[in-house]
Amino acid sequence: MDNRTRSGEILKNVGFALLEEGKTIRIKAHGYSMYPSIKPGSVLLIEPIALKGKPVPGEIIAIKREQGLIVHRLVRIVSKGGITSYIARGDSNALEDAPVMQGKIAGRIVGAEPTGENPVPADISVNTKTNYYLNRLRVIGIVLEKKVRKVIYKKKHGV
Numbered sequence: 492m493d494n495r496t497r498s499g500e501i502l503k504n505v506g507f508a509l510l511e512e513g514k515t516i517r518i519k520a521h522g523y524s525m526y527p528s529i530k531p532g533s534v535l536l537i538e539p540i541a542l543k544g545k546p547v548p549g550e551i552i553a554i555k556r557e558q559g560l561i562v563h564r565l566v567r568i569v570s571k572g573g574i575t576s577y578i579a580r581g582d583s584n585a586l587e588d589a590p591v592m593q594g595k596i597a598g599r600i601v602g603a604e605p606t607g608e609n610p611v612p613a614d615i616s617v618n619t620k621t622n623y624y625l626n627r628l629r630v631i632g633i634v635l636e637k638k639v640r641k642v643i644y645k646k647k648h649g650v
Contacts, residue, residue, distance in 0.1 A: 503559045510539045510597045523630040524581030525562060532608030537598040549617035551600040552579060554591055562600060563588060564621060583626035
């Protein structure tokens with residue numbers, strides 16, 4: 492394990508521990524799965540789930556994963572045979588995430604701070620009517636635009 496991987500593992504464990512102790516943490520968003528609600532570079536405030544009780548559909552939650560936290564919107568809660576599972580989905584993802592038990596939900600997003608990278612604050616409001624397909628098309632457009640700009644830059648600068 493290299494130093495960067497080790498540092499990432501330590502930070503992940505510290506974040507999980509702070510949430511379990513009832514502390515609110517700040518993380519920087521990466522990727523486009525929650526676009527346009529949360530854009531890459533946004534700083535999110537995550538509050539332990541226990542502070543305000545069980546999450547409700549439409550809330551944005553942080554789910555514990557092997558690689559760290561993933562921030563997606565809770566789309567539904569399923570109870571079957573006395574077992575409750577929570578299903579989340581990124582606002583621009585094609586598919587829902589695999590169901591998780593409540594113990595895997597680390598927290599809920601309670602605030603967002605703009606940054607130099609992304610000066611527009613994230614929209615963390617409860618939303619039960621997300622337009623996944625339109626959001627996905629927007630993200631595809633953004634990614635294609637970035638690729639085209641990169642190709643043009645390389646040709647222009649002889650890289």
